Amino acid sequence: MSHKYEPKVLLYSGGFDSFLLRKRLRESLEPLTLLHFNVGVDYSKREQEQVRNQIYAPNEDLKINDTFRMESEANHYVPLRNIYFFLKAFEHAPKVFVGTTVFDFFRDTNEDILKAVENFMKVYYYNVPKPENWKGFSPEVISPHKDLSKSEALNLCLEENVVTEKEISELISCYAPTTDKGCGKCSACVRKAVALANNDIGIDCFDQDVKPHIEALYKDQLEYMSTFSLFDQWQEEYEKALDK
């Protein structure tokens, strides 16, 4: 069985990062599987609702996976969860895309981990036969926005006209939404607001004034972030947004 295109899958939460990457990838018109994981934590229901209500292009195929239920996790951020997602994603395609951005370097989607996951899959398929639909292809984890901040990724999408200011403002990328807007307080909302502000898009699309929370997150992370080589870039991203 031969395929014209190398099968591709995108880890798709429907939040800020994966939404932007999806918008760029679908432009190629090549088939793309969007793999959404319903992990069953408090924000999963709304996340899934949003993903189901989005409008998909004919080359996009949304799949919702219920394998990893993490109801017991008290924290919004489930450590290592992306590792499970990657391994599952390889059941769909040899080319796995993830929308991670540059300041995610301390998360489970940092560059070294992506490389390690890719190498693990290569070792696994060294002797084990590859799935029928990926004959001739090697496992790969691809993160096209890994060197960009969220502001830069958004800027790129706006320049390429693959996303509008309205749709990114209305997109909920939030750990604790209670209405049809982001809470304006959680770290996901704050990081989205920073990207909006840096692209001269209004930040009044949240349930509450997000600006004090940008300032709070900035102050809270300052000391921790100062130990990393990307500190200047990170600081610039926040200070620019706070100046708006």
Ligand SMILES: [Zn+2]
């Ligand atoms: Zn929020």
